[in-house]
Amino acid sequence: MFFSTTPEEYTPLRGSASAPGKRHSLMAAGAAMLVCLVLFLASGSPNHTPLQAQIREAQATPTVAITAPLTTTAQTTNAATTQVPQASQATNAATSATPDIAQSLSTFSLEEVKSAFTSGQYDLVYNTFSLGIAAQGAATVFFFFQFSLVDETYRTAMVITGLVTMIAFYHYTRIFNSWTTAYLSVDGGIYSSGVPFNDAYRYVDWLLTVPLLLTELILVMGLPKHETYKQCFKLGSLAALMIVLGYPGEISDSSSTRWIFWALAMIPFSIIVYTLTIGLSASIEAQPAEARGLVRTATYILILSWCTYPVVYIFPMIGLEGAAAHTGVQVGYSVADIIAKPIMGILCWMIASRKTALLKQDN
Numbered sequence: 001m002f003f004s005t006t007p008e009e010y011t012p013l014r015g016s017a018s019a020p021g022k023r024h025s026l027m028a029a030g031a032a033m034l035v036c037l038v039l040f041l042a043s044g045s046p047n048h049t050p051l052q053a054q055i056r057e058a059q060a061t062p063t064v065a066i067t068a069p070l071t072t073t074a075q076t077t078n079a080a081t082t083q084v085p086q087a088s089q090a091t092n093a094a095t096s097a098t099p100d101i102a103q104s105l106s107t108f109s110l111e112e113v114k115s116a117f118t119s120g121q122y123d124l125v126y127n128t129f130s131l132g133i134a135a136q137g138a139a140t141v142f143f144f145f146q147f148s149l150v151d152e153t154y155r156t157a158m159v160i161t162g163l164v165t166m167i168a169f170y171h172y173t174r175i176f177n178s179w180t181t182a183y184l185s186v187d188g189g190i191y192s193s194g195v196p197f198n199d200a201y202r203y204v205d206w207l208l209t210v211p212l213l214l215t216e217l218i219l220v221m222g223l224p225k226h227e228t229y230k231q232c233f234k235l236g237s238l239a240a241l242m243i244v245l246g247y248p249g250e251i252s253d254s255s256s257t258r259w260i261f262w263a264l265a266m267i268p269f270s271i272i273v274y275t276l277t278i279g280l281s282a283s284i285e286a287q288p289a290e291a292r293g294l295v296r297t298a299t300y301i302l303i304l305s306w307c308t309y310p311v312v313y314i315f316p317m318i319g320l321e322g323a324a325a326h327t328g329v330q331v332g333y334s335v336a337d338i339i340a341k342p343i344m345g346i347l348c349w350m351i352a353s354r355k356t357a358l359l360k361q362d363n
Helices: 019-040 049-060 087-095 099-104 119-149 152-182 200-221 226-248 255-279 281-285 289-313 321-362
Strands: 066-069 107-110 184-185 189-192
Touching: 107 119, 119 152, 119 184, 119 189, 152 184, 152 321, 189 226, 200 226, 200 289, 200 321, 226 255, 226 289, 255 281, 255 289, 281 289, 289 321
Parallel strands: none
Antiparallel strands: 066 107, 184 189
16 A cells, blocks of 8 residues: 555655656656667668669679778778679769769679678577667666656666666667678678678677666665765776776787786676675675565676676687677677666566565555
């Protein structure tokens, strides 16, 4: 019940699902949906129609060349020598009309722009990114809908939870668009458009969301104020340092360089895991009995999902190469992000809701 035993003694409870609280939740959820829609539309989508037409023409007539940016996979090779007169004339006409294009376009044969990805690998990454966008966007709307329905003590945690998934939604939209810009599927074949895939979006996302993930867990635990500030600052700083140390190895083609930065990033990673499992064990045991199991589960889920990242990171260093390694990395990171953000956020919401119910019982 949302009121005391008699009408005369009625006093609203903090965080009760009152009409204003429901209106605030609906407004927040509506705003979150609008923001997600704007972010999705603002990210744009590639137009591969001209290049697809060229590839289909080259498939039908092998001597026809393809006009593409110089950053294709054929960048380190010479221009194709199988150009036919009409392709050369078309390229010359385009480059003479716009000098900027003349500096960025070259001509390649069909084989030179063919990607190493199989159709199955491309579709697997494509669908995993799509799943990530849907999961992060849906979770964002849900968390902002719920934030005013929990006790005010935990509303900051719910807002942070929603921000984590909103940031991830935006970056997964950008990652998805970068993937479909860099590669295109034409009649079962996967080809490079010439625009490199930008994986830096993922690390920018982690730099923002990983410290916030730890913060939301600390906030729903309801620790004393000084302990909350201390742990949020400590764990957030370590998380940011871990991401910064991991990025140089991620973009390196040298296995030795990747191993060095992997080892460096594992130092703050290990401290974080130790703090969550050992350092905060007493605080976890001090949680209300009704919420203790959820807090422990949330901690284990966070650690489990995080342990996926260093394993995926070393895929290229343990024998996976080329398209197989790239596919494994993208799918592995995306699945880990879904576990660490929407699923972790749902657990934090369950903790906040459980503790809100206990406060109502006490009142």
